[in-house]
Amino acid sequence: NETITIKGKQFIILKMIGRGGSSKVYQVLDHKNQLFAVKYVNLEEADAQTVESYKNEIQHLNHLQLYSDQIIKLYDYEITNSYIYMLMECGNLDLNTWLRNRKTVTPLDRKFYWRNMLEAVHTIHSHGIIHSDLKPANFVLVNGSVKLIDFGIANTIQPDVTSIMKDSQVGTLSYMPPEAIKDTSSQPGQSRSKICTKGDVWSLGCILYCMTYGKTPFQSITNQIAKLHAIIDTSHPIEFPDISEKDLLDVLKSCLVRNPRERISLKELLDHPYLQHSP
Ligand SMILES: Cn1cc(Nc2nc(NC3CCCCC3)c3c(C#N)c[nH]c3n2)cn1
Numbered sequence: 001n002e003t004i005t006i007k008g009k010q011f012i013i014l015k016m017i018g019r020g021g022s023s024k025v026y027q028v029l030d031h032k033n034q035l036f037a038v039k040y041v042n043l044e045e046a047d048a049q050t051v052e053s054y055k056n057e058i059q060h061l062n063h064l065q066l067y068s069d070q071i072i073k074l075y076d077y078e079i080t081n082s083y084i085y086m087l088m089e090c091g092n093l094d095l096n097t098w099l100r101n102r103k104t105v106t107p108l109d110r111k112f113y114w115r116n117m118l119e120a121v122h123t124i125h126s127h128g129i130i131h132s133d134l135k136p137a138n139f140v141l142v143n144g145s146v147k148l149i150d151f152g153i154a155n156t157i158q159p160d161v162t163s164i165m166k167d168s169q170v171g172t173l174s175y176m177p178p179e180a181i182k183d184t185s186s187q188p189g190q191s192r193s194k195i196c197t198k199g200d201v202w203s204l205g206c207i208l209y210c211m212t213y214g215k216t217p218f219q220s221i222t223n224q225i226a227k228l229h230a231i232i233d234t235s236h237p238i239e240f241p242d243i244s245e246k247d248l249l250d251v252l253k254s255c256l257v258r259n260p261r262e263r264i265s266l267k268e269l270l271d272h273p274y275l276q277h278s279p
Pocket of ligand 1: 039094
């Protein structure tokens with residue numbers, strides 16, 4: 001079996017979990033047979049700005065360990081001119097794969113996972129980080145709780161066609177907030193400006209919508225351009241089929257408000273009745 005050495009410690013590779021462009025995520029074992037995830041990034045093709053973005057992501061991930069259990073554990077990392085290794089806790093499955101296989105989610109799981117996601121995103125917001133590209137593949141299930149694995153800071157090194165991060169949802173528009181699509185302030189070619197925390201609330205709302213109705217709000221629109229128009233079109237109503245959990249329905253309707261100023265805030269979501277009592 002192949003091995004990886006990080007800061008002098010050797011790890012046995014069990015399998016590759018995912019890959020995209022220059023980054024790969026492996027499931028590994030240490031000498032005590034403890035399971036870890038190792039993220040490997042090849043920096044040989046990366047420009048200085050990309051290298052800087054990865055260092056920035058690692059700095060924040062390392063710092064935010066202290067503030068929430070819903071941020072993936074980063075145990076160690078090794079950065080050289082040609083590669084990065086990040087030794088992290090290994091999730092059982094990412095939320096995207098779990099949602100795709102599960103379709104129906106129990107009200108208890110949904111509420112618990114929602115609480116976890118809110119705590120993780122509230123933690124990064126409290127430290128001035130706006131993800132702006134949240135989707136289920138950014139979360140993993142670790143022993144029954146959901147953890148955020150990245151902050152959207154590092155440039156997702158554009159995967160070459162052959163190695164799109166398997167199921168990593170790179171480039172999906174389904175969770176994109178209207179203001180990011182309409183955001184005319186960013187120069188063409190620049191990544192859309194991370195205007196405000198409300199964009200992450202919209203994306204989280206789309207994830208909760210998927211955990212409630214089994215699909216994202218605009219999933220039925222397969223043409224990407226038509227999908228973008230529907231997201232920004234206030235005369236295109238988002239359907240909220242009636243459900244028994246009225247608090248959940250209110251959360252969904254409050255997150256999926258197209259005007260970011262009228263959209264519920266993360267703080268208000270944490271105090272929402274939906275989270276106050278178990279179903
Ligand atoms: C499918 N699957 C995922 C796991 N667990 C897991 N996946 C991680 N990344 C996956 C890479 C591919 C796309 C989905 C996320 C990381 C991680 C990072 N970055 C840190 N810990 C992790 N644990 C087990 N099966």
